[in-house]
Amino acid sequence: MKVTPLDLRQQRFRTSMRGFDKTEVVAFLTEAADDYEQALREKDRLQEELARLEGLLTEHREHERNLRNTLLTAQRLADEIKAAADQEAKRVVREAEGRAELILQKAQARAEEVQREIDGMKMKRRDVLNSLDATMGALRNATEYVREQEQRERDDRILLHRPQQADAVSAPRPGETRRLDDDAPPKVEGR
Numbered sequence: 001m002k003v004t005p006l007d008l009r010q011q012r013f014r015t016s017m018r019g020f021d022k023t024e025v026v027a028f029l030t031e032a033a034d035d036y037e038q039a040l041r042e043k044d045r046l047q048e049e050l051a052r053l054e055g056l057l058t059e060h061r062e063h064e065r066n067l068r069n070t071l072l073t074a075q076r077l078a079d080e081i082k083a084a085a086d087q088e089a090k091r092v093v094r095e096a097e098g099r100a101e102l103i104l105q106k107a108q109a110r111a112e113e114v115q116r117e118i119d120g121m122k123m124k125r126r127d128v129l130n131s132l133d134a135t136m137g138a139l140r141n142a143t144e145y146v147r148e149q150e151q152r153e154r155d156d157r158i159l160l161h162r163p164q165q166a167d168a169v170s171a172p173r174p175g176e177t178r179r180l181d182d183d184a185p186p187k188v189e190g191r
Contacts, residue, residue: 004036005036005037006033008029008036009029009030011029013025
């Protein structure tokens with residue numbers, strides 16, 4: 001049976017001889033009821049506080065679980081992002097290496113083409129120099145020939161202007177024809 005503070009206050013005992021002092025018993029019961037009521041109030045307050053704290057603890061545990069899940073999700077997401085970034089970086093590096101290789105091949109092909117053009121120009125230069133040498137040689141030969149011809153013509157004129165000896169007058173020189181006119185100089189063919 002559960003005794004309440006009100007039961008303690010309302011409890012009445014029979015009186016008997018040689019019993020307890022009624023006033024002391026009532027005072028004690030009142031004081032015990034007050035203490036018991038105080039203890040029950042404290043118990044109720046503590047139970048409410050306990051319920052409130054248990055609610056907070058449950059809430060904090062829920063927050064902790066959510067934070068832990070969020071951290072795990074964030075860690076997983078960070079790992080996925082890092083893996084994706086690594087893959088993207090590798091892809092970009094592969095593409096850059098491929099483009100660099102292609103550019104290098106084009107540059108080498110262009111360098112070979114330029115070298116071929118240089119070699120071709122060197123051959124053309126050599127051909128032009130040989131052609132110039134041949135032309136200069138031909139011009140030199142032509143110049144010498146013309147000089148020799150002019151020298152012959154001068155020699156022939158000089159011979160024409162010299163006094164002729166009697167036997168030289170009667171016999172024409174090779175390439176000459178004599179006129180029958182008496183004072184005319186001898187005629188040289190081709191003039």
